Amino acid sequence: MHSTGITGRQVTERKRETLERLVAERDIWVSTSHPDHGPHQVPLWFLWDGRAVWMCTSAGSATARNVRAEPRVRLALPHTLDVVLIQGEAEGFAEQDVPAEAAEAFTAKFGWDPRTEEGSFVYLRVVPAVVRAWRGEPELNGRLIMRDGAWLD
Amino acid sequence: MHSTGITGRQVTERKRETLERLVAERDIWVSTSHPDHGPHQVPLWFLWDGRAVWMCTSAGSATARNVRAEPRVRLALPHTLDVVLIQGEAEGFAEQDVPAEAAEAFTAKFGWDPRTEEGSFVYLRVVPAVVRAWRGEPELNGRLIMRDGAWLD
Numbered sequence: 001m002h003s004t005g006i007t008g009r010q011v012t013e014r015k016r017e018t019l020e021r022l023v024a025e026r027d028i029w030v031s032t033s034h035p036d037h038g039p040h041q042v043p044l045w046f047l048w049d050g051r052a053v054w055m056c057t058s059a060g061s062a063t064a065r066n067v068r069a070e071p072r073v074r075l076a077l078p079h080t081l082d083v084v085l086i087q088g089e090a091e092g093f094a095e096q097d098v099p100a101e102a103a104e105a106f107t108a109k110f111g112w113d114p115r116t117e118e119g120s121f122v123y124l125r126v127v128p129a130v131v132r133a134w135r136g137e138p139e140l141n142g143r144l145i146m147r148d149g150a151w152l153d
Numbered sequence: 154m155h156s157t158g159i160t161g162r163q164v165t166e167r168k169r170e171t172l173e174r175l176v177a178e179r180d181i182w183v184s185t186s187h188p189d190h191g192p193h194q195v196p197l198w199f200l201w202d203g204r205a206v207w208m209c210t211s212a213g214s215a216t217a218r219n220v221r222a223e224p225r226v227r228l229a230l231p232h233t234l235d236v237v238l239i240q241g242e243a244e245g246f247a248e249q250d251v252p253a254e255a256a257e258a259f260t261a262k263f264g265w266d267p268r269t270e271e272g273s274f275v276y277l278r279v280v281p282a283v284v285r286a287w288r289g290e291p292e293l294n295g296r297l298i299m300r301d302g303a304w305l306d
Contacts, residue, residue, distance in 0.1 A: 029233070031192045038226075039192055
């Protein structure tokens, strides 16, 4: 067996556990930016549909405003000792334009349907382009598990 | 007793518990942005010195690069159900310029002295200007607990 120089989980294990957490977790840290307003960060509920992260936020929120001006976003699953960072571009859907399947899965997960709320909401879809996953410094090496939208297994 | 319209903790309690967590917690989510590269988000170790958040990162990291171009940052304590968001500007200190008191307190907290490491590190100091704290939707009202660097108690 030759050494890979990587301590900790191999890429296939990191991918499997990342996908499990994308299904199981409810909250995700959403980092956006705006040329005038700088960075912004907030936790949102999210749904993983097997290919993309779906979130929903008030159309008047800083997150919604920022992604209109700068679609690049960074997402992070909650645990700081079991880090999963996702890089991608956000595509916004008005309530009347969101694919019904995604909206219904979101409502089923959270028991909340933004489409029936007063006020205007926007759904955000982020297809991961780059994913990094590590548990502490010993796993920093080998943390890249998706590049250009392709898993590295 | 007149109603404040706020459900959940009052501002003094949110401030007290936020300060306790700034002392007790080890990790903080750091969101930065760059005009060319967009947003970035990563967890870093931090120290609270009673007035500012101190972090340390490789001088070549995206975080260090970003704050040189755009000093505005957003910080968040880890828990998504006990949210503390901090807004401020990052000031960078090279290892030879960092105030000894801050660097030593950082080393005492983490058992790690970046000044003795190979490679170049930068210390970042963020004095909070705006702080928001809430536990779930019932506490969204009243979440602003610092404005213009002043606690709202």
